[in-house]
Amino acid sequence: MSQQLSTRVAEVIYGRFLALYGGKEPKPQQILDTPTETLRAIGLSNAKVSYVHNVARFVIEEKLTDSRLHKMSDEEVIAYLTRIKGVGRWTVEMLLMFYLGREDIFSPDDLGIQQAITLLYKLDPSDKKQHRLRMLELSAKWAPYRSHACRYLWAWKDGE
Helix, strand or coil: CCCCCCHHHHHHHHHHHHHCCCCCCCCHHHHHHCCHHHHHHCCCCHHHHHHHHHHHHHHHHHCCCHHHHHHCCHHHHHHHHCCCCCCCHHHHHHHHHHHCCCCCCCCCCCHHHHHHHHHHCCCCCCCHHHHHHHHHHHHHCCCCCHHHHHHHHHHHHCCC
């Protein structure tokens, strides 16, 4: 739900989403049973409603469990979950970092990470390909704790 949204807006929408289900994480079938209009009313776009339904359907059809994801490598999880329409690499990287607790995830496509690295290392972002390569070079030094480095970069950028 937080794709391409500010952290604050994402938190508000997610809070409304949980409120639909009594403040608890809903089961995938509950999500599928929730009318599109109801999900639109909490602030989700038509596309996001479709993507949320796609994820719920995937979980049911694949009989997906947390333990199954925990057994996969980072790249296996990325390849597996990006099969879902509306789920991209960035989304799965955030899931790996924040939900599965993987410690060595770097997300070069995250705007906040890009901004922080550009400012901190005084990089020129005009050549996107070169900028990305430089970010990957820098992040290699932070392995195997790149997830922690990302958290520090976000906090530094946001003045926390």
